[in-house]
Amino acid sequence: MFNRKIGVILLVALAAGLGLLAAQWFFGGKSAGAQWPETQAVTMFAKPRPLPAFSLRQSDGTQLTSGELNGHWTVVFLGFTSCPDVCPTTLAELAQAQKQWQALPDGTRPRVLFVSVDPERDTPTRIGEYAHGFSTETLAATADVPALEEFARALGFVFMKVPGAHYAENPQDYSMDHSANLAVIDPQGRMAGMIRPPFQPRAIASDLTALTKATAP
Incomplete structure (x- = not known):
């Protein structure tokens, strides 16, 4: 029988595999690559990676499509309500x-995008x-499962439905395991970095402010 322990083991295995691939994107230190300012919370990639x-x-x-993220730095978080x-x-x-x-100009101010990986319950x-x-400025979106899987995979993230003990009798008895990292998308819509927990709001704000100012037109 599928249980939570098996789900967690599979999720960790998938994340580990993706982590090996992600390691190829990094180039030591928090700020990889001379084009970025020094950062505290964000691990920048040596070369930003275009997203499909x-x-x-x-x-x-x-609809929220690829090009609509352009012009802003965007922090993406996968979760469920x-x-x-x-x-x-x-x-x-x-x-x-x-x-x-908040004081940064609206036209370039960083964004937060919350993407629910539980479309069955999250309208x-x-x-x-x-x-x-939490914040009226947060963007919120979801999609069907195949589209969510493709989006998560492009970010190097994973998620998985984990049935609860009474799932057979109650189809709503389940949880969602998902990557806890945050993806950082640059103003060209490319994945440029990642933030790992534990999260430090002040450091995240400082990093995104510096990145915004460094890439402002």
């Missing part, structure tokens, strides 16, 4: 960072209400 085309459904019902601990904690920490970069309306409870 994607399309997600935003909380307002519109029924998450008991990691998701609300992370979104609360990111909301603290958002307050600290666009629900994810919008959830994310905006």
Whole structure:
């Protein structure tokens, strides 16, 4: 029988495999590559990696496609609204960072994108209400499972549905295991770095502010 322990083991194995690939993108230190300012929380890649085309459904019902992230630094977090601990904690920490970069111009201000990997329960309306409870500026989106898997894979992330003890009797008895790292997307829509927990809002805000100023037109 599939249980949570097996799910966690599989998730760790998948993450480890992707971690080996991700290691090829890094070049030592927090700020890899001379084109970036020194960072504290963000591990920058030596060379930003273009993302394949994607399309997600935003909380307002519109589509979020690749090009719409251009012009801003974007922090991407995968989660789900029924998450008991990691998701609300992370979104609360990111909301603290958002307050600290609020003074930056709207046209270049960093964004936070929350992507639900639980489309079975998380409607666009629900994810919008959830994310905006932490910050009204947070973008919230989801998609069907194949599209979410492709998007997560492009970021080097994984997620998995983990049935609970009573899943056979109650199909709603399940959780979602998912990567806890944050992806950092540059103004050209390329994956440029990653933030690993534990998260430090002040350091994240400082890094994204510096990156925004360094790449402002």
